[in-house]
Amino acid sequence: MKTQQIDQFAAGVSEETRHAVYDGSKVGHEKRTKVLFDHFGAPDRLRRLAGEIKQHVIENLDTYLPAVEARLAANGVKVHWASTAQAACEAVHSILKARGATRLVKAKTMVSEEIELDAYLRERGIESLETDLGEFIVQLDHDHPSHIVKPIIHKNRAQIAALFEKNGLGAYNDDPATITQRARQFLRHKYLEADAGLTGANFVVAESGRMVVVTNEGNARFCLAATRCHIALVGIEKILPSDGDLALFLNLLARSATAQQLTVYNEFILGPRAPGQPDGPDETHVILVDNGRTDVLASDCRDILRCIRCGACLNVCPVYRQAGGHAYRSVYPGPVGAVLSPLLLGKRFPEKADLPKASSLCGACNEVCPVDIPIPDLLLRLRDKAHTEGVPSPGTPPMGAWALMATRPVAWRAALAGGHLLNHLPTSLIPVPALRAWEQSRELPPWRGGAFRAWLKMRRKPGTGT
Amino acid sequence: MLHSGRTPVVGRRVQLMATCLCDAFHDDVAAATVEVLERLGCEVIFPEGQTCCGQPAFNSGDWPSSRKVVRHTAQVFAGSDPVVVPSGSCAAMVFHGSLLEFEREEDLPAIEALAHRTWELGDYIVNGLGITTWPGRFDGAVALHRSCHTRGTASSDAVALLVGSVAAARLVEFGEGEQCCGFGGTFSVGFPHISSAMGDLKLEHVRAAHPDVLVSGDMGCLMHLGGLAAREGAPLKAMHFAQFLRDAALRA
Numbered sequence: 001m002k003t004q005q006i007d008q009f010a011a012g013v014s015e016e017t018r019h020a021v022y023d024g025s026k027v028g029h030e031k032r033t034k035v036l037f038d039h040f041g042a043p044d045r046l047r048r049l050a051g052e053i054k055q056h057v058i059e060n061l062d063t064y065l066p067a068v069e070a071r072l073a074a075n076g077v078k079v080h081w082a083s084t085a086q087a088a089c090e091a092v093h094s095i096l097k098a099r100g101a102t103r104l105v106k107a108k109t110m111v112s113e114e115i116e117l118d119a120y121l122r123e124r125g126i127e128s129l130e131t132d133l134g135e136f137i138v139q140l141d142h143d144h145p146s147h148i149v150k151p152i153i154h155k156n157r158a159q160i161a162a163l164f165e166k167n168g169l170g171a172y173n174d175d176p177a178t179i180t181q182r183a184r185q186f187l188r189h190k191y192l193e194a195d196a197g198l199t200g201a202n203f204v205v206a207e208s209g210r211m212v213v214v215t216n217e218g219n220a221r222f223c224l225a226a227t228r229c230h231i232a233l234v235g236i237e238k239i240l241p242s243d244g245d246l247a248l249f250l251n252l253l254a255r256s257a258t259a260q261q262l263t264v265y266n267e268f269i270l271g272p273r274a275p276g277q278p279d280g281p282d283e284t285h286v287i288l289v290d291n292g293r294t295d296v297l298a299s300d301c302r303d304i305l306r307c308i309r310c311g312a313c314l315n316v317c318p319v320y321r322q323a324g325g326h327a328y329r330s331v332y333p334g335p336v337g338a339v340l341s342p343l344l345l346g347k348r349f350p351e352k353a354d355l356p357k358a359s360s361l362c363g364a365c366n367e368v369c370p371v372d373i374p375i376p377d378l379l380l381r382l383r384d385k386a387h388t389e390g391v392p393s394p395g396t397p398p399m400g401a402w403a404l405m406a407t408r409p410v411a412w413r414a415a416l417a418g419g420h421l422l423n424h425l426p427t428s429l430i431p432v433p434a435l436r437a438w439e440q441s442r443e444l445p446p447w448r449g450g451a452f453r454a455w456l457k458m459r460r461k462p463g464t465g466t
Numbered sequence: 467m468l469h470s471g472r473t474p475v476v477g478r479r480v481q482l483m484a485t486c487l488c489d490a491f492h493d494d495v496a497a498a499t500v501e502v503l504e505r506l507g508c509e510v511i512f513p514e515g516q517t518c519c520g521q522p523a524f525n526s527g528d529w530p531s532s533r534k535v536v537r538h539t540a541q542v543f544a545g546s547d548p549v550v551v552p553s554g555s556c557a558a559m560v561f562h563g564s565l566l567e568f569e570r571e572e573d574l575p576a577i578e579a580l581a582h583r584t585w586e587l588g589d590y591i592v593n594g595l596g597i598t599t600w601p602g603r604f605d606g607a608v609a610l611h612r613s614c615h616t617r618g619t620a621s622s623d624a625v626a627l628l629v630g631s632v633a634a635a636r637l638v639e640f641g642e643g644e645q646c647c648g649f650g651g652t653f654s655v656g657f658p659h660i661s662s663a664m665g666d667l668k669l670e671h672v673r674a675a676h677p678d679v680l681v682s683g684d685m686g687c688l689m690h691l692g693g694l695a696a697r698e699g700a701p702l703k704a705m706h707f708a709q710f711l712r713d714a715a716l717r718a
Contacts, residue, residue: 003658359653387527396526406518449489
């Protein structure tokens with residue numbers, strides 16, 4: 001039987017990469033659990049509350065979005081709407097062009113990966129430099145992030161040291177502190193030379209128009225401090241109702257993402273520098289990006305829009321740990337990506353309809369999700385969608401014959417009896433591909449079809465026991 | 467996967483859903499389930515027309531096929547008696563999965579009615595009947611594999627309570643207990659590489675704890691882990707907790 005694409009990918013992952021991904025995810029998950037349960041008596045109640053708040057927001061986006069736009073505008077922010085990736089890239093470009101800007105420093109934003117901003121700007125002669133250490137390494141290596149929070153989880157420090165050496169960032173040295181120091185020295189000048197800074201936003205508050213950006217390296221702050229123009233790329237689902245909600249969400253985000261009580265740098269951004277304020281950008285632009293999100297909203301999988309991009313579901317996922325993020329062929333890997341990535345494709349859903357299959361439906365993702373997204377249920381709905389749309393799925397056993405038997409008790413009992421052939425024939429002669437896939441690595445127990453029914457009958461015959 | 471809206475247990479007559487895996491491979495688990503329930507004074511009815519809970523097609527995305535089987539199951543298990551299942555996975559299919567695929571179906575109420583009176587075996591014994599200790603003894607270390615479909619349900623705690631209450635039985639923890647064993651039904655054949663890697667890791671953790679037996683409430687997990695271990699030439703002593711409880715009581 002042909003196996004699924006992600007399984008084939010996983011089989012080809014090097015031991016080195018698999019260990020890097022496995023160990024990084026496992027440690028991340030274990031630390032997260034410890035810090036959540038050490039600090040909170042009932043973290044599951046917090047997860048559910050946060051989930052309800054985000055669900056409320058996405059179900060009322062039609063009122064929250066205009067409210068956010070109005071607050072942002074009142075704060076002096078220029079608001080742009082981008083319905084597609086192309087439109088979002090164009091919006092960034094036109095802002096830069098209007099200022100004659102050619103050098104952009106970027107903090108980490110998944111939306112920029114999603115819209116492939118880097119390539120778009122490069123083609124138009126604009127340098128767009130990643131300043132998050134992990135993203136910087138990804139960019140240097142012409143690679144792709146394989147994790148939402150830890151983009152280079154698939155690399156080890158020897159690989160990074162070699163990469164730095166190749167790119168003229170000092171002789172080979174795999175000491176993490178040295179690597180960081182060298183990146184910092186390189187980037188520091190770049191901030192000062194840059195014309196504009198680009199960030200994402202972890203949250204945008206409807207009540208105040210406040211944007212929140214969290215980093216552990218302070219690079220978003222440098223992007224904002226060193227340049228006169230701030231551009232924020234924001235997915236339309238990033239809204240929270242009130243400033244007070246930030247207490248809950250920042251506590252959950254830091255713990256779920258990196259097992260910290262609080263991320264090191266939390267930027268609370270209201271807009272451009274007000275008259276009399278000593279620093280800050282002259283211009284603040286917010287680009288609200290749809291790029292398929294309203295289609296997700298219209299689907300029965302809209303709960304996935306609660307996601308706050310913490311990566312906890314990746315860390316705990318046994319499939320992610322074995323296959324790594326690149327197996328998902330998407331900006332968003334792991335369980336959240338398996339739901340979001342095919343949905344964001346809209347009509348091109350079939351291209352990634354195999355991703356929702358890449359799960360044993362173990363439910364660990366839901367158990368750790370800080371906004372309690374029922375990821376397994378959504379994966380199942382997408383499997384139904386793929387089947388309904390007739391997307392071929394190599395590796396999924398056909399179910400028609402099974403359903404026929406399982407609705408006819410006589411046929412079922414005949415199959416139970418007939419299955420005894422399994423005990424006498426070599427697997428290669430049995431025309432069931434799934435059996436052969438099973439037996440690649442596992443023994444099948446002896447067929448005992450009907451034995452329980454016979455036992456029960458014997459036992460219940462008058463005079464033969466109970 | 468909380469099991470909400472459940473009908474309270476009245477009386478001790480139950481319908482046994484033996485599961486297709488026990489029907490085909492693990493007859494002794496179904497027999498042990500009958501014996502355990504009867505020891506508790508239950509009258510066990512076995513509806514002969516039963517086949518499968520519908521989960522293979524449900525997980526494969528073939529919901530129309532799955533719904534046919536679920537409808538059949540709901541007919542076979544008519545009435546008001548609790549339906550008891552020696553599998554966390556099949557039980558979750560009945561009380562959670564089937565509701566998902568019947569969300570927009572006219573006969574949802576009939577499916578819901580079955581969901582509300584369906585119990586995983588351990589959950590039924592502890593939370594349905596209020597039994598929290600088990601007679602007999604087992605001189606040794608027991609590793610409990612929590613099957614994934616009991617996440618968020620009362621089943622894992624119930625099984626641990628019963629198994630742990632057996633005299634001289636010592637529960638041993640093993641690493642990464644929250645991780646899936648890699649079975650996942652059709653996942654095991656669609657993703658054989660990842661599935662086996664997950665299983666090998668589980669075996670490694672279990673073996674490091676040196677249990678005398680691995681006990682679980684789902685034969686899917688044990689069939690997969692046992693199959694891997696057997697192929698590696700290092701068979702694993704593993705059993706369903708119904709077998710464990712039945713055998714323990716015989717040593718009373």
